[in-house]
Amino acid sequence: MVFAIPIASPHGPCRLINSLSAPPQGLRELVLRPFEEGRDEEAWLELANAYLARYYGPELEPLDEEDINWMKKCPWWENSRPLVAELGGEPVGTIMPWVDRRYEPPRGYLWSFFVKPELEGSEVDRALLREALSWLASEGASSVRASTRGNMKARMELLLSEGFRVVSSWSVMRLRPGELAKGLRPNEQVELRRAYPLSNEEDLRILNALHNDAFSEDPDFRPETLEETRSWLEHEGYEDFVLLAFSSGRPVGFVVATVSKELESLAFKRGIIYEIGVSAPFRRRGIGTALMLAAIGWLASKGAEVIELST
Numbered sequence: 662m663v664f665a666i667p668i669a670s671p672h673g674p675c676r677l678i679n680s681l682s683a684p685p686q687g688l689r690e691l692v693l694r695p696f697e698e699g700r701d702e703e704a705w706l707e708l709a710n711a712y713l714a715r716y717y718g719p720e721l722e723p724l725d726e727e728d729i730n731w732m733k734k735c736p737w738w739e740n741s742r743p744l745v746a747e748l749g750g751e752p753v754g755t756i757m758p759w760v761d762r763r764y765e766p767p768r769g770y771l772w773s774f775f776v777k778p779e780l781e782g783s784e785v786d787r788a789l790l791r792e793a794l795s796w797l798a799s800e801g802a803s804s805v806r807a808s809t810r811g812n813m814k815a816r817m818e819l820l821l822s823e824g825f826r827v828v829s830s831w832s833v834m835r836l837r838p839g840e841l842a843k844g845l846r847p848n849e850q851v852e853l854r855r856a857y858p859l860s861n862e863e864d865l866r867i868l869n870a871l872h873n874d875a876f877s878e879d880p881d882f883r884p885e886t887l888e889e890t891r892s893w894l895e896h897e898g899y900e901d902f903v904l905l906a907f908s909s910g911r912p913v914g915f916v917v918a919t920v921s922k923e924l925e926s927l928a929f930k931r932g933i934i935y936e937i938g939v940s941a942p943f944r945r946r947g948i949g950t951a952l953m954l955a956a957i958g959w960l961a962s963k964g965a966e967v968i969e970l971s972t
Contacts, residue, residue, distance in 0.1 A: 662808065662809050662810075662811060662817065662827055662829070662830045662831075663806055663807075663808050663827070663828050663829045663830065663831075664806065664807045664808070664809070664817075664820045664821075664825035664826065664827055664828065665804055665805065665806045665807075665825060665826060665828045666794075666804060666805050666820075666823070666824050666825040666826070667803065667804045668769070668794070668797065668798045668802055668803060668804060668805060690748050690749050691746060691747070691748055691784070691785065691788060692746070692747045692748075693744055693745070693746050693747075693788060693789065693792050694744065694745055694747070695742065695743065695744060695745070696743035696744060696745050696755070696757075697745075698733065701745050701752065701755075702726070702729050704745070704752035704755075705729060705745075705752075705755050705773070705775075706724055706725065706726070706728075706729060707752075708752060708753070708754065708755055708775040708776070708777065709724050709755070709773065709775045710723045710724055711775075711777060711778055712775040712776060712777070712778060712781075713775070715778045715781075716810055716812050716813055717810075719927075719928040720927075720928050720929075720931075722921050722922060722927060722931070725898070727896075727897045727898040728896075728898075730897075731892075731895065731896045731897060732773075734892075734895075735892040735895075736886070736888050736889055736892055737759050737772075737889075738759075740759050740760050740761070740762065740800075741757050741758060741759035741760075741772075742757075742758055742759075742793075742796050743755065743756070743757040743773065744756050744757075744758075744789060744792060744793065746776070746785050746788065746789050748780075748785070753776060753777045753780055753785055754775060754776035754777065754780065754785050754786060754789050755773055755774070755775050755776075755789070756771060756772075756773060756774045756775075756789040756790065756792075756793045757771070757772040757773035757774075757793075758770070758771055758772075758793035758794070758796055758797050758805075759772060760797055760800045760801070760802050761883075763883050763884075763886075764883055766801065766802075766803040767800065767801050767802050767803065768802055768803065768804055768805070768806065769794075769797035769800070769802030769804065769805035769806070770805065770806050770807070771790070771793055771805065771806070771807040774786070774789065774790070774793075774807065774816075776789070781815045781816070782815045782818075782819070786816075786819055787819060787823070790819065790820075790823060791823070794823075805825075806828070807820055807825065811830075829881075831971055831972060832971070832972055833969055833970070833971050834969065834970050834971075834972065835967055835968065835969050836957070836967070836968045836970075837966065837967060837968070838957060838960070838961040838965065838966075838968065841954075841957070845950055845954065846947050846950065847947050847948075847950040847951035847954055848946050848947035848948045848950070848951045849947075849951075850908075851906050851907065851908055851913070851914075851946075851947075851948050851951055852906070852907040852908075853904055853905070853906055853907075853951060853952070853955055854904070854905050854907065855902075855903070855904055855905075856868060856903040856904065856905045856915075857903070858890070858891065858894055858903055859891070859894055859895065864903070864905070865887065865890060865891060866887065867905060867912050867915075868890060868903060868905070868915055868917075869885060869886075869887050869890040870912070871905070871912055871913075871914065871915045871938060871940070872885055872890065872915070872936065872938060873885060874938075874940050874941075875914070875915075875938025875939060875940060875941075876938060878941065893935075894917075898922050899919045899920070899921075899922065900919065900920055900963065901917060901918070901919045901935075902916075902917070902918040902919070902956060902959045902960070903915065903916070903917050904916050904952055904955055904956065906939070906948050906951065906952055908943060908948070913939060913940045913942075913943040913948060914937075914938060914939035914940065914943065914948045914949065914952055915936075915937070915938060915952070916934065916936070916937040916938075916952040916953065916955070916956045917934075917935045917936045917937075918932065918933065918934050918935060918956040918959060918960055919932075919933050919935055920932050920933070920960060920963045920964070920965055921933075921965075929966040929967050930963075930964050930965050930966050930967075931965060931966075931967055931968075931969060932957075932960030932961075932963065932965025932967065932968040932969070933968070933969050933970075934953065934956055934957075934960075934968065934969070934970040937949060937952055937953060937956070937970075939952075
């Protein structure tokens with residue numbers, strides 16, 4: 662689910678506090694401080710994996726050093742203020758507020774909001790949340806969005822208690838490669854071409870333009886920059902499959918798929934249809950079906966046992 666809250670002013674409905682200087686009553690040992698590169702990476706990973714394991718169980722693909730190194734290099738890091746919560750000198754929580762200035766007025770987001778599982782529902786996660794909101798308000802964000810899984814009841818209760826409301830939800834659909842429906846009719850005239858956006862700048866530009874065109878009808882849409890598109894694909898440790906669709910030489914659709922890392926701890930090898938889109942004038946012609954089937958075929962060839970698509 663996606664939650665949102667408006668920020669009218671530092672004294673508005675968020676009940677913002679400067680918790681860096683004023684810890685909540687009863688948690689005087691709590692310290693909130695900025696994330697320090699070279700010091701906090703290991704603690705961030707431990708907190709992230711412990712928190713996420715509570716909700717993903719054996720399906721969790723643990724985060725590792727490659728994940729946090731990617732995060733620090735991505736465009737969103739520049740406009741963020743990652744925070745660490747400590748109790749008695751021990752890291753017990755993190756949050757990464759970042760402000761998207763490409764919206765007018767700017768919009769805030771909350772990422773990497775993790776706490777030690779036994780402290781969820783305490784004033785630790787509330788203090789982190791309020792400090793993040795306070796910083797976003799000071800950066801001019803007019804609203805803030807945060808996402809949760811449907812089974813994160815404590816997190817949802819926290820967000821609702823601080824004034825957030827649900828604005829949208831999504832579903833994750835799963836398919837095993839052998840479970841494809843019969844009678845699918847992919848477009849056989851469309852040209853499908855494998856793309857390599859990280860080594861071919863023209864492929865990157867086409868992919869970026871198709872993404873922005875395909876999703877432009879979303880009322881929440883704002884164009885993705887070329888560097889943002891590149892950054893999503895630069896996440897090390899994953900193998901990506903990018904396919905472009907052309908009609909009479911014109912780019913009209915795309916699909917991006919990826920496979921989970923080779924980890925023995927995973928319950929199954931996961932394939933993900935990360936994104937798929939077709940330009941509006943070319944929809945309902947079997948082009949999306951052709952792209953989807955090609956991506957499923959590639960994922961199956963890589964050993965994916967379960968394929969996921971979020972909508």
